[in-house]
Amino acid sequence: MAPTRRQRPRWTVITGAALAMLLLWYHFPGNVRRRPPIDTVDWSRARQYYPRETIKPLPTGHPRRPIPPVQASIASFQHPSTTDPRRDQVQRVFERSWNAYKDEAWGQDELNPVSGGGKETYGGWAATMVDALDTLWIMGMKDEFHNAADFIVAIDFRNTTADAINLFETNIRHLGGLLSAHDLSGRADLLGKAVELGDMLYMAFDTPNGLPGFWFTFEEALTGTQRAGENDAPAAPASMCLEFTRLSQLTGDAKYFSAADRVTQFLARTQRDTSLPGLWPVEMDFRNERASTSHFYSIGTGADSLYEYLPKIHALLGGVDERFEMMYTQASKQIQQTLLFRPMLPDKDDILLLGNAQAHEFSPGVTREYQSQHLACFAGGMFGLGGKLFEDQGDVELGERLARSCGWAYSQFPTGVMPEMFGFYGCPSLEVCEWDEERWRHRTNRETPKGWRQIKDPRYLLRPEAIESIFLLYRMTGHEDLRDLAWEMFLGMVGSTETKLAYSGIANVMDDGVTEKLDTMDSFWVAETLKYFYLIFSTPDTLSLDEWVLNTEAHPFRRPG
Template identity: 55%
Template sequence: MVDALDTLWIMDLKAEFNEAASAAAAIDWGNTHEKAVNLFETTIRHLGGLLSSYELSREPALLQKATELGEMLYIAFDTPNRLPGFWLNFDDALKGKQVAGIHDPSASPSSLVMEFTKLSQLTNDPKFYDATDRVTRFLLGIQNSTLLPGMWPMCLDFQNEAVHDNTFSLGALADSLYEYLPKMHALLGGLDENYETMYRTAADVIIKHLLYRPMLPKQEDVLFLGDARVGAKIELSTESQHLTCFAGGMFALGGKLFGIEQHVNIGERLARGCGWAYSAFPTGIMPEIFDLVACPTLEACEWNETLWKPQNNQKLPPGFRHARDPRYILRPEAIESVFIMYRLTADAKWQDMAWDMFQAIVKYTSTELANAAVDDVTSTETSKTDSMESFWFSETLKYFYLIFSEPDLISLDEFRHRYIPFPSPPTLNTTDLSQHHPSRAAPRFISGGFYDKCKDVRFYLAKADDTHPRKNSFNGYKSSPWLVAKCPDKNGEYLCTWLALSECLLNSEGSYIVEQMGIFTGRVRRMLLLALLMGI
């Protein structure tokens, strides 16, 4: 219910929204028999749903409830190194015994950043952003020292801040870590250039080692993502997941944001691949996990009937070697990328693709009451299972609704889409439906609340010439070793990151900045240093 609130609002089901919002506002987070909650799922579903529905409706009770939940989830960061565990265990939290995991999904602690950042923006309290920023700095620090430099493996040792795993994927356990990189760049208005750096670095490795073009009889120009396993050499596994269909939208958005036309093209071919996979199966729906034969390069290759050999008795379309998990569980990732491509290109072919997908899904998943997952999309005799994930309402139906709506309804010119996708207010504006990528020279700011003050600081920063030596030196102060050396007494401070150190930096270097750029007092001084550190 909570993560579908914004879907109700977008669909103009206001009576249903009001009823659901009243129920959500009455939730007592302390009234539970559970001993622990999944930090990742609770954040993206409940916290994200409340924040999104508040931003659309401006119903104060929803922000209040989101703040209550945020305060509870914030406790998960109370570990020795301030990196959270996979579970928020209430007994461990009360006893101060929480620790980060030694083999946790890399996407789990790494995918809290958008909701926590938005909560900081809406409440004027930087601590939520500060908490998740520590995770980002950890990821940044290890990105080029993994077994596949540039990417993060499926699991990480957050407790010891180490990397051991040798499997790299954009599928389950790692997906949203990568997806959030361009979206966080947009949410922060480009103020933290590290998200662009991390995205570009990871994308280069993904293209080189995980991307493949399948061998197909008609040589369709489509791409898919596999996994990479690192041993004596880097080996590509061509087993693909429905989950990885998000990558089409990720590459397309990243390409538009950062002006990388190659990424837009890759995003289109990935999205087209997922749409093709739907159409290839007799039900018109793609399976959860499947395998194809890869061409030697990303260019077309000749069909080889002998090389293509289904690995079991499954009756699969030409090109598919097996479907290890033939289910469809109402997932949104394929329609997500198709929707994004439509909004970026205004090409009606994406609507046609979406309509075919929608008709097939409705045909095979509809029940008397709602919709259900199906156990085998490779056969028209498939049966339904007693399962309907909440993302059916919060994501899948939302994308299908939006792709056939007027483009100014949650326009990509005005909103940035998150993983769920919950809409957020504008930061980087584009010009029209074709979504020309935002100019790097466009105004960049963090919208809302505490971070809105950065906009005021920008005026004073503009008074200093770009070649000013002190300004340049401040823009270079981004490394942890420098910060620790500059502010040794802050090294052990609770959740000590860039925000916690900004006052120390002002005391150390602020007088010269004040002298050269104007007179700043109180909060504005602190925001000046924050702005400089974040790269305005």
């Protein structure tokens, strides 16, 4: 007979008593650090264990030379005052995605576009809603914008089941989304919400050396045990500069800019001391402020927005801080010398891509990897913007070639979209090399399109980087055929990702027919991908690049006059 509550075996009584004593000791003050509750924390007044003695003010004055225009002249555009009718189809796709989120996942971070319902991926603070806020405004959906904004200003950032948040993602999505929605609409309560979140993220810099870690852990922040990472991706802390600078510009409180500037100082100090001078490795020691814990270099995962933000922060600051031009120029030169390659192809002679490089730790030389990724497609826009701002036409032309190469990659697969990660056989130089059919036959993946060596990750996750660069180069050059390229990409993307509810990442871009859906619709789908498609078919004065700078999540910040 199973023991009743009144007839427990003797061993359960002894075990229960021991457990009770253990719990009593565990919670006795001084024996263990309890996790502090955050639901009552006022982050603007939270104790700083390592306060900064000085706050660096925002740079002022006049630039060494006036910032040149980024957009092409109106005469360069074929239809400067007429909206392309293809824009309406983009908006319908956005509205379908937004309505599915409203119906199935309102207030949650992301929609499950296949199974329905939602999920929490970024702290439970309505990431898709915050990310889509400025897209709603730009597309003229003002009632939807204000309904969402009313919900967002009521979010309590202290209310989360997470113990830690990804500092980078929260900064670019939530803080960036709030700042851009305020810049566009003028709603003061959205700026107030940005300040509330900014004060929380500001605490991530409360470390012995003032540099943040990759994760913002609430308990560590409240107990003074935060430390910068020893093997962190540099893009994470480096990508705080744009959002924190805009927050300082809007509030007049320089503390945010000053905190992010400590990362800038570290990067500027170490840029020439790495094993590939001009570039930063994909892992760095921020805790001990050493240049390299790795000798692997890429502008993809872990490094992308570090480079992307160099010309963008220059524009946002009005060109008065010359460090960003110097850092961009050094990085641009080394990227072109080391990471840029021409793939061996049978019938295409104008494709350029960006790969990876492994510097040798104990001997001179570099091993190149002719592998790239969808994330690296942002570089076309980066080179275009850098070339425009710093008057280097060669960089603008390179940016356009990189953007077109990513568009070409979309056309190579039956789904009409490109994979996450892939590889080629590289030509010995940037000159066209002879096609070697026999060499290609020994490729890693037997089912790849002709010329492609391997598809390392065959997924497509609704990513925006390719259309981002094509949009930016269209605005910089006025070349009308870039719109046609974008349209072909859009048709392939929608056709291969559509579900009964909305749109989903897919498992394999090489599927011919019905694709396997991954039941994921990341918030950047509505924040970036569809926004860039909408903008490329809008008139060029819609969000002019001479008046706005877009963060890495496509949130536009107004450039101060």
